[in-house]
Amino acid sequence: MEPFDDENIPLYTVGQVAEMLALKQAFLRRIDDLQVVSPSRSAGRQRRYTRVEIRVIQQVASMADEGMTLPAIRRIIELEQRLAEVVRQRDDLAARLSESSAERMRLAHQLSILLRRAGQERREQGRSAPDGQDGPAAQ
Secondary structure (H helix, E strand, O other): OOOOOOOOOOOEOHHHHHHHHOOOHHHHHHHHHOOOOOOEEOOOOOEEEOHHHHHHHHHHHHHHHOOOOHHHHHHHHHHHHHHHHHHHHHHHHHHHHHHHHHHHHHHHHHHHHHHHHHHHHHHHHHHHOHHHOOOHHHO
């Protein structure tokens, strides 16, 4: 995968993000200080943002424009991230439950086939027993 294809590779500097989103660099540094978004650091200690983080910054800027405080925004983003994780876990559990149900149905079907065969074998053994005996168990 090329670096430009991966949304989680830190490629963009503070200046680039500020220009892209028409924000002040101080605002970006402030949301980093409050850990609303925590960009990676380059070898020269410059902040580097991913495309995912840039989308979060857009959301933060929009909420700030509506009058929300940065601590409140940070809490909302934390809760959204926790909710997304719970949804992923729920979806994973639902998929595992579906797989388990399908396996249970497959095993139940196999069991019914085996029970049917065992019943047929018992009946056949009973018919082939001499002198009206019900097979080896009647001896």
